[in-house]
Amino acid sequence: MICPKCKSKSNYDFPIFCHICGTFLHNECSNDDCELNNDDCKDKSIQPNDKYCYICGSKTTFNLENYSDIIICPNCKTKIHHEEPSYCHECGALLTNYCSNDDCELNCQYDEKCALDNSDKFCFVCGSETTFKIEGYFSKDI
Structure with a gap:
């Protein structure tokens, strides 16, 4: 395919x-x-x-x-067709992965947090866990 x-x-x-x-x-x-x-x-x-x-x-x-x-919610697996959604309309899960460390350069140097790749478990700048890792999305079957 x-x-x-x-x-x-x-x-x-x-x-x-x-x-x-x-x-x-x-x-x-x-x-x-x-x-x-x-x-x-x-x-x-x-x-x-x-x-x-x-x-x-x-x-x-x-x-x-x-x-x-099209985005697949990492929590409930719902297909989301909306442009740039922040949260899943079914379960309310955050759909963008961020560094969990508010003091990380990635979060401090811009007016808003910088998104990480959805497959990132740790921040590439400071090594902190990502929001998706904290929420447990990687332990779920995707």
Whole structure:
């Protein structure tokens, strides 16, 4: 499978996330109310090349213009389609990873905190744990 965001090719048969950029790779209907998205239909799937849902006709997640902006909540795994959300609309979890040390240069040299990569467990400047590590997101199955 080729990642729609970074265009890297996966060596795995059925990857869920891109191994390079972390983008969610499961093609689904973007309409949350579509019957294909309820738990009874999880055995049905949209093919990776499908641009529209075969049930309701909505665009698939791979066909959304802002596909690269889809975020998966690290806490509850909800798909979030909003541009630059701060918190998950389902569970309220913080969606941006920061250094937990308020005195870190990364947090002090700008008017607002600098975001770290979502895969960072420790700050690369001061070595403190990140907010995602403190919240326990790395111990959960993503």
